[in-house]
Amino acid sequence: MTVPVHTPGSETARPVTTPSTVDTELVQLLTPEGRRVEHERYAFDGDDESVRSLYRDLLLVRRVDHEAHALQRHGELGLWAQCLGQEAAQVGSGRALRSQDFAFPTYREHGVAWCRGIDPAKLLGLFRGVELGGWDPAETGMALYSIIIGAQTMHATGYAMALQRDGAVGTGDPTRDAAALAYFGDGASSQGDVHEAFVWASSFNAPVVFFCQNNHWAISVPLARQSRTPLVQRAAGYGFGGVRVDGNDVLAVHAVTQAALQRARDGEGPTLVEAVTYRMGAHTTSDDPTRYRDSAEVEAWRHRDPLARVERYLRELDTPESFFTDLQTEADDLGAHLREACRSLPEPDLGALFDGVYADAHPELAAQKAEYLAYRDSFDTEGGAA
Amino acid sequence: MSEFRLPDVGEGLTEAEVLTWHVAVGDVVEVNQTIVDIETAKSVVELPSPFAGEVTALLVPEGTTVPVGTPIIAIGGPTGPIVPDDASSLVEGEASADGEESAEEPAVQSAGEKREPVLVGYGVRTASTRRRRRKGESASAPSEPVEAALGRVATIDRRALAKPPVRKLAKDHGVDLLEVPCDGPVVTRADVEAFIAGRRPEPQAAAPTSAPVAAADGDTRIPVKGVRKATAQAMVSSAFTAPHVTEWVTLDVSATMELVERLKSDRRFAGVKVSPTLVVAKAVCLALTRTPELNASWDEATQEIVLKRSVNLGVAAATDRGLVVPNIPGADRMTLLELAEALGELTATARAGRTQPAQMSGGTFTITNVGVFGVDAGTPILNPGETGILCVGQIDRRPWVTGTPGGADERVEPRWVTTLAVSFDHRVVDGQQGSRFLADVASILRDPALALTF
Numbered sequence: 001m002t003v004p005v006h007t008p009g010s011e012t013a014r015p016v017t018t019p020s021t022v023d024t025e026l027v028q029l030l031t032p033e034g035r036r037v038e039h040e041r042y043a044f045d046g047d048d049e050s051v052r053s054l055y056r057d058l059l060l061v062r063r064v065d066h067e068a069h070a071l072q073r074h075g076e077l078g079l080w081a082q083c084l085g086q087e088a089a090q091v092g093s094g095r096a097l098r099s100q101d102f103a104f105p106t107y108r109e110h111g112v113a114w115c116r117g118i119d120p121a122k123l124l125g126l127f128r129g130v131e132l133g134g135w136d137p138a139e140t141g142m143a144l145y146s147i148i149i150g151a152q153t154m155h156a157t158g159y160a161m162a163l164q165r166d167g168a169v170g171t172g173d174p175t176r177d178a179a180a181l182a183y184f185g186d187g188a189s190s191q192g193d194v195h196e197a198f199v200w201a202s203s204f205n206a207p208v209v210f211f212c213q214n215n216h217w218a219i220s221v222p223l224a225r226q227s228r229t230p231l232v233q234r235a236a237g238y239g240f241g242g243v244r245v246d247g248n249d250v251l252a253v254h255a256v257t258q259a260a261l262q263r264a265r266d267g268e269g270p271t272l273v274e275a276v277t278y279r280m281g282a283h284t285t286s287d288d289p290t291r292y293r294d295s296a297e298v299e300a301w302r303h304r305d306p307l308a309r310v311e312r313y314l315r316e317l318d319t320p321e322s323f324f325t326d327l328q329t330e331a332d333d334l335g336a337h338l339r340e341a342c343r344s345l346p347e348p349d350l351g352a353l354f355d356g357v358y359a360d361a362h363p364e365l366a367a368q369k370a371e372y373l374a375y376r377d378s379f380d381t382e383g384g385a386a
Numbered sequence: 387m388s389e390f391r392l393p394d395v396g397e398g399l400t401e402a403e404v405l406t407w408h409v410a411v412g413d414v415v416e417v418n419q420t421i422v423d424i425e426t427a428k429s430v431v432e433l434p435s436p437f438a439g440e441v442t443a444l445l446v447p448e449g450t451t452v453p454v455g456t457p458i459i460a461i462g463g464p465t466g467p468i469v470p471d472d473a474s475s476l477v478e479g480e481a482s483a484d485g486e487e488s489a490e491e492p493a494v495q496s497a498g499e500k501r502e503p504v505l506v507g508y509g510v511r512t513a514s515t516r517r518r519r520r521k522g523e524s525a526s527a528p529s530e531p532v533e534a535a536l537g538r539v540a541t542i543d544r545r546a547l548a549k550p551p552v553r554k555l556a557k558d559h560g561v562d563l564l565e566v567p568c569d570g571p572v573v574t575r576a577d578v579e580a581f582i583a584g585r586r587p588e589p590q591a592a593a594p595t596s597a598p599v600a601a602a603d604g605d606t607r608i609p610v611k612g613v614r615k616a617t618a619q620a621m622v623s624s625a626f627t628a629p630h631v632t633e634w635v636t637l638d639v640s641a642t643m644e645l646v647e648r649l650k651s652d653r654r655f656a657g658v659k660v661s662p663t664l665v666v667a668k669a670v671c672l673a674l675t676r677t678p679e680l681n682a683s684w685d686e687a688t689q690e691i692v693l694k695r696s697v698n699l700g701v702a703a704a705t706d707r708g709l710v711v712p713n714i715p716g717a718d719r720m721t722l723l724e725l726a727e728a729l730g731e732l733t734a735t736a737r738a739g740r741t742q743p744a745q746m747s748g749g750t751f752t753i754t755n756v757g758v759f760g761v762d763a764g765t766p767i768l769n770p771g772e773t774g775i776l777c778v779g780q781i782d783r784r785p786w787v788t789g790t791p792g793g794a795d796e797r798v799e800p801r802w803v804t805t806l807a808v809s810f811d812h813r814v815v816d817g818q819q820g821s822r823f824l825a826d827v828a829s830i831l832r833d834p835a836l837a838l839t840f
Contacts (some may be wrong), residue, residue: 070418074436077391286396288429294797338434339417 015062022242024230026276030254032304035314036251042259048317054250055310056327057091059373061111062307063331064070064120064277067338069112072285076342077127081108085280088306089213091115092253093181093275096261099141100168100178104156106144108213116142120334128349132356149184150191153210156182157197160206160264169207170267179207179264181257186226194199198238198270207264208375210235211270213256214248215279220292222306235272248306278304282334351376388437389445389457390425395431402426402452403456404497413441421459437461478567525659548573584825613708628684632765632805634777635828636785642831643802649722658726662804663701663755665834666778666827667725670753671697671718672840673826679815680823681750691814695837700769701729701737711769712741713749720798757781763805773814776827779805806831 027042035101046054065083072080083090090111097103101111118135122229125131126145146152161181163169168178187192189212201208214231216223228235235242241263245256253275260271278301282289289298298312354369392402402424409421418434421441425431429817443460446452501746547562548556550577556563559582568577609619639769642665649660674681674697683692699717703710712735714720735741752769757780766777784803789795806828 067418070434073393073395073431073433075391075395076436078394079397286428291429335418 022233022236022272024232026244026246027252027256028246028249029255030249030309030313031292032248032309033311034316035170036313037256042252042255042306044255046254048314051251051310052314052319053252054091054095055307055314056330057095057114058087058250058307058310059327060090060331060334061087061114063334064114065110067335068120068342069203069281069285070125071124071339071342072127076130077124077285079286080286081284082194082279082281083110084106085306086213086215087111087279088250088310089211089247089253092250093183093211093257093273096254096257097141098174098178098182098261100175101261101265102137102143102156102159102178102180103142104152104159104180104182105142105145106149106183106185106188107147107151108185109145112183115144118139118331119341121338121345124338124342125345128342128345130345132353144284147334148193150188150193150197153182153184153188153194153197154200155211156180157201157206160201160208160270161204163207164204168361170263171251177207177265179209179261181209181211181261183211183213185216185218185233186212186216186223187221188212189231190218190226193257198234198240198272200236201270202240203218205267205269207267208244208270209257209260209264210270212274213277214274214276215247216372217279217283217289217293219283219287220289222293232272233273234364236337236346238272240270240272240275242272244274244276248304248309250310251316276307387442387460387462388439390421390433390436390461392452392454392456393433394454394581395424395433396426396428399426399428399454401451402431403451404446404448405430406448407431407444409441409444409459410828411441411443415439415441415461422446435459436463438725445583458626459832493687502702507670512528546573547571548576548578551575552578557693613705614708617709620770621767624768627770628768628811629813630768630809631812631817631820632807632809633817633824634805635824636765637804637828637832638788638801639781639804639831639832640802643781645834654723655726657722659730660726662781663753663778664722664726664729665831666755666776667699667701667714667717667753668722668837669827669830670699670751670776671720671725672830672837673823674718674751675840676826677815677819677823679819680810682773682814683750683771684773684813685810696749696750698748699749699773700746700752701732702752702754703733703741705736706740710736710746711749711752712736712742712745713752715748751775757804763807766809768809773811774820774822774823775809777807777809779807804831 003115021322027039028037028043029039029042030036044051048172059130062084062368065087067081068077069082070085071077086108090109091114094103094109094112094115103109103116105112110120113123113135117280118140122134123145127133135142135144137143143152143155146155157180163178163180168176171177182197194210195207198210201210212231215222218226230244232242232244243256243260245252247253256273260273263269273350278298278302280298311324351373354365354372390493394400397404403426405423405425407422409415409419415421415435415438417438417813420432420517421435422433423430424433424827426460439461440507440724441459442462445460446456446458452458458660458661460821481584523602546566548563549572552573553563554560555575556573556578557576559579561581563578565575566573566581568574639662642662645665646660646662649655649664678693681697683694685692696716697718698713698715703712712732714725714732717725717728720728732745735745741754749769749772751772752775754764754766754775755778756764757778762777762782764777766775768775781802781804783800785798786801786803788799788801789797807822808820808827826840832840
């Protein structure tokens, strides 16, 4: 079957073949016991040094998450959404991005932010209520956290379509071809926005990878209520390929995402990746999962921990103990840095609110800002906030 | 010395109970070591220590509920307090703000002392720290936007603050809210009621004769007549002639609820109201075939027990005029659809106040649904001349143990659960019959397919 698509550089529709099929079999390259296994189509392309480097990311991301959670309990953050248990899905996919690619996160992608080089302290402002974002999306290649469930899949698709129009797809130049990576969860898969994003991405063969972290719980709603079939099967209905991967296997996630991103960059269209993982923590610090889920289920997933299997593998390789102790020290320092940074986050200058509305200067808004600043300056201020 | 103030751990919580301390005075704690369990309106939460050092005081005993912002533990160290950052700046911030105000503007301080809960980072700060004095507010003219703001405030101030229902209450009584004295900034219902009560004597007109009459002593006296009188007589006669026994059973009626949903979408039932009560009515009719003694009457004069030929199913209905119990003659011979139609007609007639006395006589068994009032169960009193009455409680989502007892599939899950109570006349039947009847009704509601076995 062929479908006409609009591709950049050619104003006439050209037929392309329907992309690869949907595979519901779980791709795994590293078992929970820490054993490497072969897969007929996917392979981790790094050496053991890169596995160590991935492990460092996993461990530090877990520390960031743990520390931010504690900061919320200290009363320093209004809220925190833990990524505990999903580190491999986030780090594995985040590390598959190239600098010219662009990630569109939910509010839980702390591991992706880490991979994009964002200082984790910058994640805290939003959750402390002193920031509207925290980082420069253009500079980091990562959009701001999206609180609206599933909205970012539309942003990603739009961005991917823009890449096509900028001629940044399928040129064969590895420094130029780019893709968008849209993160969402099993709960968002039921949202209308996600459906629309899938339709647009498919219709325009947009270079976007839909990366679903199926963590089994949409707050208190179990996966079984979201879908009667594996989520990855939905891709078939939209006409693009899908792959199901062990989301707690950082090597498999990396390999699968890398392949999907490359297909996108090459102009072969979207892919749905279903990373099967588990939300080990609460939905957010305001949630109490013991009210709706069985502790036995959590216990079962604890045996599939994304960090433990990499550690087992590395210890099998006779990785020196110093590697682990040094990493622990690095994590402790990172924790101290986060606590310090959180407490010294400045109160917001509300005047800055006006700056992020339009890309270019806007006279009406400039007048409003001037008026507001005059009003603010009519107060005796020491702190700067008004 | 650092004090840890009770944080708001759940987006807008105002208080929490200290459940369990995991540390004692003298213990040395590390940052993020769990020190206490608290219970909020949402859940039980472990709090990690923000400080490292020696615990010098537990400031809130276990079992005590305190507002967010209350210092709960003091932590210091032998080498001096390890005080990170925010705690010290918080203390300083408060001190300087207070100092400034007491020096420059003592009048504001008392009003500004009100503690203002804030979401994060600082527990609770005093409102005064946020309320900065405007530059030259008293001396020079305020800038334009300030003036505009003040103008708006002044306009708002001319209107008394009150919630909409209180406004309506005042309006209905012709009360100007500005005249109502109140303690706080907001006029409450109690304020308005007190105001109305205070001025009551003058405008009181002649009360309509049929309405409740305010007696001299302030109590209200309501003449007993009509439905109230009939109900009173019936209840006295029943309660003090028939020795009542009440039994009840709590059961999972999820299957009944599913059946109700299925019937609702069935085209044949399109025009009628399908409710759990309909299934209960059918179940009662079926159960009475096995225990006809419950569909009977005690004849005192002849010293006989009269087993009724048919089930005239009474349904208690609360109406504007009071309780009425019309019945459906021959309910046991009706199909489910006919029963649904009869029930719908009966309730509509009762609600409209058009139930005829004939429709209320000759009943043989009654169903009363107290669940509609949001309660779980009751001990119903027999309709005089009848032997049984079934009381249906509210059908509610409850935790329920399902699966094989002790098996791997055993678990607690939310189910539709209700409580049925049956009262019977112990002159006519014994616990055996009463219990069998109740168990039969329950079995059908638990699994409507069992209706096939009756």
